[in-house]
Amino acid sequence: MKTISLIGSTGSIGTQTLQVCKKHNIKVRALAVKKNTGLLEAQAREFLPEVVCIYEESLYKELRDRLSDTGIKVLCGMEGLCEIASLDTDLFVNSAVGMVGLLPTLTAIEHGRDIALANKETLVAGGHLVMSAAERKNVRIYPIDSEHSAIFQCLQGNKREQVRKLILTASGGPFFGKKKHELENVTPEQALAHPNWSMGKKITIDSATLMNKGLEFIEARWLFGIDPENIEIIVNRESVLHSAVEFDDFSVIGQMGVPDMKIPIQYALLYPERLDCDVKPLSFTDYGTLTFAKPDLETFECLSGCIEAIRRGGAYPCIVNAVNEEAVGLFLDGKIPFLKIGELVLESLKAFPMLPVESYEDIKKADSAAREYVRENI
Numbered sequence: 469m470k471t472i473s474l475i476g477s478t479g480s481i482g483t484q485t486l487q488v489c490k491k492h493n494i495k496v497r498a499l500a501v502k503k504n505t506g507l508l509e510a511q512a513r514e515f516l517p518e519v520v521c522i523y524e525e526s527l528y529k530e531l532r533d534r535l536s537d538t539g540i541k542v543l544c545g546m547e548g549l550c551e552i553a554s555l556d557t558d559l560f561v562n563s564a565v566g567m568v569g570l571l572p573t574l575t576a577i578e579h580g581r582d583i584a585l586a587n588k589e590t591l592v593a594g595g596h597l598v599m600s601a602a603e604r605k606n607v608r609i610y611p612i613d614s615e616h617s618a619i620f621q622c623l624q625g626n627k628r629e630q631v632r633k634l635i636l637t638a639s640g641g642p643f644f645g646k647k648k649h650e651l652e653n654v655t656p657e658q659a660l661a662h663p664n665w666s667m668g669k670k671i672t673i674d675s676a677t678l679m680n681k682g683l684e685f686i687e688a689r690w691l692f693g694i695d696p697e698n699i700e701i702i703v704n705r706e707s708v709l710h711s712a713v714e715f716d717d718f719s720v721i722g723q724m725g726v727p728d729m730k731i732p733i734q735y736a737l738l739y740p741e742r743l744d745c746d747v748k749p750l751s752f753t754d755y756g757t758l759t760f761a762k763p764d765l766e767t768f769e770c771l772s773g774c775i776e777a778i779r780r781g782g783a784y785p786c787i788v789n790a791v792n793e794e795a796v797g798l799f800l801d802g803k804i805p806f807l808k809i810g811e812l813v814l815e816s817l818k819a820f821p822m823l824p825v826e827s828y829e830d831i832k833k834a835d836s837a838a839r840e841y842v843r844e845n846i
């Protein structure tokens with residue numbers, strides 16, 4: 469029986485990961501969440517892991533009390549997440565949201581654990597560090613994000629050195645076709661209404677600003693070891709083509725399916741098997757038409773900011789990520805307007821000098837400085 473440990477189990481990816489585990493009889497040895505003790509308790513009683521962890525340390529006692537009759541070991545904080553990442557399982561599934569996911573990833577790699585990765589910040593902030601450590605430890609990283617899973621699937625049976633470019637698709641988000649002046653008064657409710665994908669709050673706002681595509685652009689650069697110049701972003705409004713690869717012979721292989729995260733989650737968990745999945749089959753004739761467009765880099769400054777950040781390298785990807793994370797929180801709290809998110813991302817590129825990233829500490833330092841920058845500039 470295959471075994472996994474999972475952090476971020478109460479989020480959108482986490483709950484769907486558990487559905488896949490249930491369907492395919494995968495043993496869940498550990499669960500971790502940020503603060504949702506109620507749902508974590510329910511999951512723990514259903515999946516009976518040996519250990520659970522609550523990141524928010526103030527909730528440790530509450531969780532321990534809730535599970536006191538189960539014999540399940542309860543951990544807390546970053547130390548707990550890292551203990552879970554080091555557990556002896558077939559796969560460490562990281563679906564935490566934000567920078568908090570980076571250290572557990574590095575810990576899993578140090579212990580030689582293969583990783584199914586949904587946490588974008590791991591590669592955005594620590595791409596070079598993570599990929600070189602994974603290579604050194606011979607650790608495989610299976611992408612869960614739908615676009616990267618698509619590219620990973622298209623590469624199967626093909627030679628990496630015969631790839632001409634990666635074609636990363638975007639849905640365009642709820643504000644596709646809009647210009648800046650039309651986005652001045654966007655409310656959090658409007659930004660949270662995504663046309664195709666149902667996801668957590670942070671990533672839904674990132675999809676509205678196209679920051680999400682920017683983060684994915686950076687992720688793709690590291691995950692597939694490709695020059696940013698050779699990644700093209702295109703909009704597919706229907707989110708049916710999940711991404712594609714162009715090879716040296718100009719043959720393009722794409723991966724398609726209905727927009728449902730269970731497909732990429734299951735592929736990462738069961739790789740290389742393709743077993744039955746609880747999703748709707750794709751019907752081309754129901755769609756009738758698939759539409760494609762170029763992304764609007766002028767309106768969506770978060771996307772152009774990310775592309776510039778990875779071209780420059782160093783700590784810039786980490787900085788734009790941290791600036792965005794802070795800005796999204798402020799926007800959801802009604803403290804800054806929608807367009808200010810992109811503005812802060814672009815301006816941070818001018819505000820910071822080139823900073824080196826040679827260690828986890830370097831990343832933490834750049835991350836903190838970027839968050840401080842946002843607090844000083846609103």
Ligand code: MN
Pocket residue numbers: 613614615684
């Ligand atoms: Mn995605």
